[in-house]
Amino acid sequence: DVKVxxxxxxxxxxxGEKVFLECVQDMDHExxxxxxxxxxxxxxxxxxxYDVKMKEKGDIPEGYSVSREKKERFSLILESASTNQxxxxxxxxxxxxxxxxxxxxxxxxxxxx
Amino acid sequence: GESVGLHLPTLSVQEGDNSIIxxxxxxxxxxxxxxxxxxxxxxxxxxxxxxxxxxxxxxxxVTVLLNKTVKxxxxxxxxxxxxxxxxxxxxxxxxxxxxxTFGGGTRLMVKP
Numbered sequence: 001d002v003k004v005x006x007x008x009x010x011x012x013x014x015x016g017e018k019v020f021l022e023c024v025q026d027m028d029h030e031x032x033x034x035x036x037x038x039x040x041x042x043x044x045x046x047x048x049x050y051d052v053k054m055k056e057k058g059d060i061p062e063g064y065s066v067s068r069e070k071k072e073r074f075s076l077i078l079e080s081a082s083t084n085q086x087x088x089x090x091x092x093x094x095x096x097x098x099x100x101x102x103x104x105x106x107x108x109x110x111x112x113x
Numbered sequence: 114g115e116s117v118g119l120h121l122p123t124l125s126v127q128e129g130d131n132s133i134i135x136x137x138x139x140x141x142x143x144x145x146x147x148x149x150x151x152x153x154x155x156x157x158x159x160x161x162x163x164x165x166x167x168x169x170x171x172x173x174x175v176t177v178l179l180n181k182t183v184k185x186x187x188x189x190x191x192x193x194x195x196x197x198x199x200x201x202x203x204x205x206x207x208x209x210x211x212x213x214t215f216g217g218g219t220r221l222m223v224k225p
Binding site for chain 2: 004006041042043048099102104105106107
């Protein structure tokens with residue numbers, strides 16, 4: 001089974017801190033995604049990547065950046081955390097082409113105080 | 114832009130009854146649909162998918178129905194159990210492009 005691992009289940013950070021959320025997948029998937037999930041707003045795409053070193057903005061990239069130095073790892077970076085970035089963050093991966101659903105990680109619940 | 118939506122945000126059913134969760138989609142080009150289940154504090158898990166060349170697909174206790182005429186997708190869960198309590202999302206994609214659009218989710222509550 002494909003496994004997508006997010007390094008932290010719960011994080012509490014202070015406003016202004018630089019925050020790193022890590023995601024690793026073990027099935028050699030090319031495509032990786034970062035979403036945030038908020039009540040009433042559903043899943044919103046922050047960034048995605050189709051290959052190493054490649055990144056594309058999603059619907060809400062402001063305040064975030066990403067890094068994909070290795071195929072298996074996709075990191076989400078909050079440059080200067082703010083309280084409105086308190087959310088559940090979900091990483092997902094999928095192989096390219098054809099018809100595949102995403103495999104999601106367990107999520108990281110980030111609280112910015 | 115086009116989006117996927119759900120008719121009912123919360124569905125409460127009695128244990129043992131059948132559940133039906135609905136989803137409307139608006140992108141007529143979508144040709145791939147997925148249902149996910151998300152339990153509290155966990156990431157979404159794949160339940161079942163269907164391609165647009167099919168009207169129905171069955172899994173274990175779950176059935177997905179696709180009505181392309183009215184752009185409607187439903188998830189049927191037979192003999193609903195307490196472990197089925199979760200939020201259910203539909204998602205759509207097209208052209209094998211790997212970019213899915215997600216619905217807002219329906220919360221299923223199973224009463225003992």
